[in-house]
Amino acid sequence: MLDEFLENHRDALDGLKEEKFDIVFAEQLDLCGTALKEALKIKTHLWISSCPLMDHMAWILGVPTPLSYVPVVGDMDISDKPSYIERIWNIIEYIGDVYVYKQGISEITQIYRKHYGENFPDAEQIARDSPITFVLADEFLDFPRPILHNTIYIGGVGIKNNTKGLPEPYKTELEKGKKGVVFFSLGSNANTKNIPYEFKKNLFEAFKNLPEYHFLVKINEGDLEGEELAKSISNLFIFQWAPQPDILAHPKLKAFITHGRVAERNGWGVTFDKKKLLHGSKEFLEALKKILEDPSYQEKAQRTKRLLSxxxxxxxxxxxxxxxxxxxxxxxxxxxxxx
Known part of the structure; x- marks a missing residue:
């Protein structure tokens, strides 16, 4: 795709070059955008990680990554206190991640050299020369790790702290539940249409067994299974979009079910293996009760909220x-x- 892009949009790129921009921002998933810095003759490239600092970024920038306690940013399900075996797998995963990215970076460099000449610099070197790297994660939500002085955490950039108040029907739904409200959302990355029926059935069954709480559940458009399952559960409200910051700020909210293991590390969450919901709801229900009934989770969540604000x-x-x-x-x- 990069080859076709450079071939078919050369006029547009030449037009951008004439604008003589001072700075270009590029994300970390590949270096296609990073190399545009040289193609457009822009003096400065600022690198942005859309998640915690990725392993190949740390490698390129020379950021220390002690694999004995810094989990790789990938599929490894470990904390910052791994077992001996988990450390071994962490090292293997890190080497694999860096190797794959370096192979991809080499291919990107070759494609740019095809269009801009053999003297086009290595895309990896362009990234390494970035004076600042912005990380879209927060220090209080990430695992502790060494960083360099030019690594700047900007998690939550653009998010406004002031809430505007809930519109209907969310305002009414948040007032339900004798003991409070629980919010379930997997964000925009996981489409609930693709989640197995048994998973959703057991999930909703667990919610049904906590009648003193009201559950707000985000599902995707076209999730007919989810819609059908929800019809028979009186303490469940489903929707396709909601003002999430306003819901999370509501005083009646008692728990937020989503993805993100660092919550457990910081004392305001419990990790649950989602695969277990394929075989029943008992263990999930126990984990949810732990969050709802142990006040220490609320206390630590409030402390984190205070630290961030x-x-x-x-x-x-x-x-x-x-x-x-x-x-x-x-x-x-x-x-x-x-x-």
């Missing part, structure tokens, strides 16, 4: 200030870069 600088402030800082200093920061 009282940090000296917001993510938006840090992002703007560091971009301006780089621009005002010739677009380079060799003083902060690892050689």
């Amino acid at each position: 009282t940090k000296p600088f917001s993510s938006s402030e840090k992002f703007i200030k560091f971009v301006e800082f780089v621009a005002e200093n010739d677009g380079i920061l060799p003083e902060l870069q690892n050689e």
